[in-house]
Amino acid sequence: MRYLTLFFLGCLLIAGTAAVAQDYSEYSYESFSRKGDQLRYRLLPPANYDIHKKYPLIVFLHGSGERGSDNNAQLLHGGSMFLRDTIRANYPAFVLFPQCPDNQTWAPMKFERDTSGKVIRGEFPLDGNPTPPTALLNQLLDSLLASGKIDTKRVYLGGLSLGGMGTFYLITKRPNLFAAAFPICGAGNVEAAGNFAKKVPVWIFHGGDDQVVPVQSSRAYDAKLKALGADEKYTEYPGVGHNSWDNAFVEPGLLPWLFQHRKK
Secondary structure, three states: OOOOOEOOOOOOOOOOOOOOOOOOOOOEEEEEEEOOEEEEEEEEOOOOOOOOOOEEEEEEEOOHHHOOOOOOHHHOOOOOHHHOHHHHHHOOOEEEEEEOOOOOOOOOOEEEEOOOOOEEEEEOOOOOOOOHHHHHHHHHHHHHHOOOOEEEEEEEEEEEOHHHHHHHHHHHHOOOOOOEEEEEOOOOOHHHHHHOOOOOOEEEEEEOOOOOOOOHHHHHHHHHHHHOOOOEEEEEEOOOOOOOHHHHOOOOOHHHHHHOOOOO
């Protein structure tokens, strides 16, 4: 069986995305096109960028509520963190926030609904093609890595909710690319965790009272990865609901942990 069955207690949509009010002008507006398809993204360069140096790349995948085509909403959660002066000074890197179009996903997934239309089961197949936005993201990453600006041994990946699912999917499919990953309130194909267990260190975050993506999904990954002897950390926030990214973003150890990893 090439996928994991999960029971969803709520829908994946994160309703009520607010307008992005903070000044994100340091993130350049970019787009990547291939064969008529387009992926919009924002890119933050390192502070005091030196053209003679290569820098780590952090890729962050947003959740359902930030999908669209405005090339702004994806910065709502996490965008401000990477603008902090102390973070830019201590962790110089390129930071990439791609935007998934409406009604699409970062990871292939199938859903079963009850008679009311509520999602009760999700499957995460790995044997087909990536979704269109993730196919474009893969090509964009390859292009950035070929530019000579990126330290190819230090490509990091994170994401929340729908983006956490995309994070698990990408490290499963491309374990030789990413140096470390931090999925937040995500889910995925736990049965295939062996694909990345010995190749990609992960720090998994989830709220213990998540009513949208049940915490059991991350607990299953935690148990599986520990059994496989992976370099893995798991943080569960008791009483916290779906917005566990708020807790993860203020974890003082997150970026030190992330940046200590590099591909051999």
